[in-house]
Amino acid sequence: MNNSCCSNESGIIKKLDFNFLDMFKSFYCLLFVFKNKFVITPGLYYSGDEYDINSPMLVTCNYHLTVHLLWNIIKNRNLRILVIDTKGINVWCSSGKGQFSSKEILKQLAGYSAEQLTTGKKLEIILPKLSMSGVSLSELNQNFINPRIGTVYMNDIPDYLDNMPLKDRIEDKFKFNLKDRLFTLTPSLIQFTKYTFFMAAALFIWNYFFKTNIHYQIIPISMIISILYIVFFPILPTKNFSIKGIFLALFVIAVFAVILMLLKVNISLLSSAFYILFTIGISVFFALYYTGASGVSNYSLVKKEIAGYLPVSFLLILSSFIIIIIKGVSI
């Protein structure tokens, strides 16, 4: 038997367990999705009562939140979980960068003896379908491993495991539905608000010398745009991220205009011009920013879009700031 998947030395197999403190770590991961402060130590773990060599082996990344959520789903089942070193990054991003790879899987398996992993059969492992951009199935096969293409969503794992023998989940598809998008909302908001915070700080300083009365308002504007963009992403017109952003900005501007008219609030021409230009500019900028978090962006098309629309968004935001400078000095 070719046991090139494993070594001659036994490795430590631990029970996968999370405590109350881990909930806070996972929450931190959710808020700051790419700040890989908390990671799970790579290696082989088990869930359920005891280590069962005949139980299915799931492979996952070492992003704390992913492993915690996975544990919540499978903790009562006898399963084996191989956590590989993806530098604390989630499955999709790490496979895109090549960290979630067949080489890394083989490296982790090499820390265990054949007797710990298999009873003589070819070692069957279940891979997340979203890891396929980093995992070479043929390389695993050559190393006496039988890789199974598992589910896209971890919530589907129990159903997948209930239907033995395991089959490849060929029809599984990344949907990017509302739940998927809401998962990206908080980290996107936090990261994006950083940019608008600096812009607001600049406007605040300008307002200190020249009373423009426009500074903090851009933070709620960009937050409203971000939330609406994420929630209504599929129904915003066209497949183009930036054009979706322009449509959303025009819609938000129109709604605000109606509200201000109903409330009989007068805004000066310069202030109106600022809000219109800034809202469109920041909306396009957020749209381009969101290409990375969306999970449905086509690299070639997004590349062209960024080259074309990023200067547009910068020009719009810059123009809005020039208007504020003019407003300040003309008071």
Added chain:
Amino acid sequence: MIEIDRNKCTGCNVCYNVCPQNVIKMENKKAYIENYINCMECGACALNCQFDAINLTKGTGCLGAIIKEDILKITEKGTGCGCGDGKNSSCC
């Protein structure tokens, strides 16, 4: 862009099996792309094709990565977004 060389394609179905967006379809034992706009160019098909039948430039749709890697060309491919670079940085 993604291109499938129909002459090299053997109809083994691997690209069809691994695609997370189901944009690769099979017809007469040959793979083809349906709804290219839904293709993320993640590279799963090209990586797993043993017959070198898929030509694809893999990339991430991350704004920061595209600016650094493709527009400014100040970092190497795959290093632009900063995820997991050990600097506790953020991206996307």
